[in-house]
Amino acid sequence: MKGMSTGYLKSGRTRQKQRTRDQLIAATRELITAGDTPRVEEVAEAAGISRTTAYRYFASQAELLAAAYPETAATSVLPDPPPAALDERVAAVTGFFIDGVQEAEPQQRAMLRLSLGDVPHELPLRQGRAIAWFVEALAPTAETLGDEGVRQLALAMRAACGIETRVWLSDVAGLAPAQVSALQQWMVDAVVNHALTTPPPT
Amino acid sequence: MKGMSTGYLKSGRTRQKQRTRDQLIAATRELITAGDTPRVEEVAEAAGISRTTAYRYFASQAELLAAAYPETAATSVLPDPPPAALDERVAAVTGFFIDGVQEAEPQQRAMLRLSLGDVPHELPLRQGRAIAWFVEALAPTAETLGDEGVRQLALAMRAACGIETRVWLSDVAGLAPAQVSALQQWMVDAVVNHALTTPPPT
DNA sequence: TCGCTTATGGGACTCCAGTCCCGTAATGAA
DNA sequence: TTCATTACGGGACTGGAGTCCCATAAGCGA
Numbered sequence: 001m002k003g004m005s006t007g008y009l010k011s012g013r014t015r016q017k018q019r020t021r022d023q024l025i026a027a028t029r030e031l032i033t034a035g036d037t038p039r040v041e042e043v044a045e046a047a048g049i050s051r052t053t054a055y056r057y058f059a060s061q062a063e064l065l066a067a068a069y070p071e072t073a074a075t076s077v078l079p080d081p082p083p084a085a086l087d088e089r090v091a092a093v094t095g096f097f098i099d100g101v102q103e104a105e106p107q108q109r110a111m112l113r114l115s116l117g118d119v120p121h122e123l124p125l126r127q128g129r130a131i132a133w134f135v136e137a138l139a140p141t142a143e144t145l146g147d148e149g150v151r152q153l154a155l156a157m158r159a160a161c162g163i164e165t166r167v168w169l170s171d172v173a174g175l176a177p178a179q180v181s182a183l184q185q186w187m188v189d190a191v192v193n194h195a196l197t198t199p200p201p202t
Numbered sequence: 203m204k205g206m207s208t209g210y211l212k213s214g215r216t217r218q219k220q221r222t223r224d225q226l227i228a229a230t231r232e233l234i235t236a237g238d239t240p241r242v243e244e245v246a247e248a249a250g251i252s253r254t255t256a257y258r259y260f261a262s263q264a265e266l267l268a269a270a271y272p273e274t275a276a277t278s279v280l281p282d283p284p285p286a287a288l289d290e291r292v293a294a295v296t297g298f299f300i301d302g303v304q305e306a307e308p309q310q311r312a313m314l315r316l317s318l319g320d321v322p323h324e325l326p327l328r329q330g331r332a333i334a335w336f337v338e339a340l341a342p343t344a345e346t347l348g349d350e351g352v353r354q355l356a357l358a359m360r361a362a363c364g365i366e367t368r369v370w371l372s373d374v375a376g377l378a379p380a381q382v383s384a385l386q387q388w389m390v391d392a393v394v395n396h397a398l399t400t401p402p403p404t
Numbered sequence: 405t406c407g408c409t410t411a412t413g414g415g416a417c418t419c420c421a422g423t424c425c426c427g428t429a430a431t432g433a434a
Numbered sequence: 435t436t437c438a439t440t441a442c443g444g445g446a447c448t449g450g451a452g453t454c455c456c457a458t459a460a461g462c463g464a
Contacts (some may be wrong), residue, residue, distance in 0.1 A: 116311055253413090
């Protein structure tokens, strides 16, 4: 089972398939918020759907978890109206992002672990949706840094406050969740300030 | 099988056990440098030792890989004599660390993945050995930052240039290995410089 | 050399992820 | 209502990680 093509839902019994898919995702979310990383079998059972069918919709546990990850439909996470000051914009986006990671930490960890699996994934398991948010926050620096510089800085910001850094600061460094968030926020400030004097490499 | 207590090797047939353990680690290293993440069974077979015995020494594939990770016996990685300038000290340690991570990337990824397993580990699977190196590099800042400040900064530095950040910059951001290293080096510079004006949170 | 201790080997077993085959039943068009 | 299409369910199967039991043989002291 290789996962279904994107167009699959669009032909034939559209509503039935959409309903099945939605039920699987809903069940996944419930189990995740209940605390664990559910097996595909558990999700299927909770949704009243057979394991086989669950695998028809999602090629792996990883894809199912990724699909269940809450979509932030918003293309921007800046307040309205967006502040003009760079530090306010950065603080808003960074705070939103760090809070989101902290809240969904178990799921984030599961997705990270599964994305590190032996078999490379074709499907975009971890999509880097947040990069655009950081780029937007950096709009005031566009002239000085240029498109490429802005992008590199946004990557550094995301790297500094993502789940990967959080995992190490928690598991190995032994910091408490609030300390992790504070240090990540501080690291983001560091890279932003540094970029203003020394542009990131390209 | 829960792994053997530390004192196990010290009682009874010491040399035999040490030999068995060494053979397992040697075989693991060979297979790793050959390119893959070996299964315990493969390691055992390559070492001419039974799978059961391999599990007697290492409770999991993760522990075996961690034990096979090259020990940098050196307590310092600064050149001799160590430079006095902060930026030279930081550049030396960071360069050494980033290069080491890049060279052992498959193994590092495997250890990261396995450390994210569902079952929490009691044994120190990932030990944070590098923290001391960064603390040492930061010696010139000890007076201004204080012990706690130095440690927090060292954690931020390690977080910025570790395998976790590397994974994201490679897999999601799509940077080439050399670009990843360059951006990580730049991030380390950023946090060090930032700490001189704005101490990290405690 | 003998015999006790104990490290080792063999192999069966559980659990989970993922695949595959095939029969059934729901859907929706004629 | 009839009937072809097709989504679904059941269940067997592979393969890898890790556990456990028991027999064997290697090590080491007497």
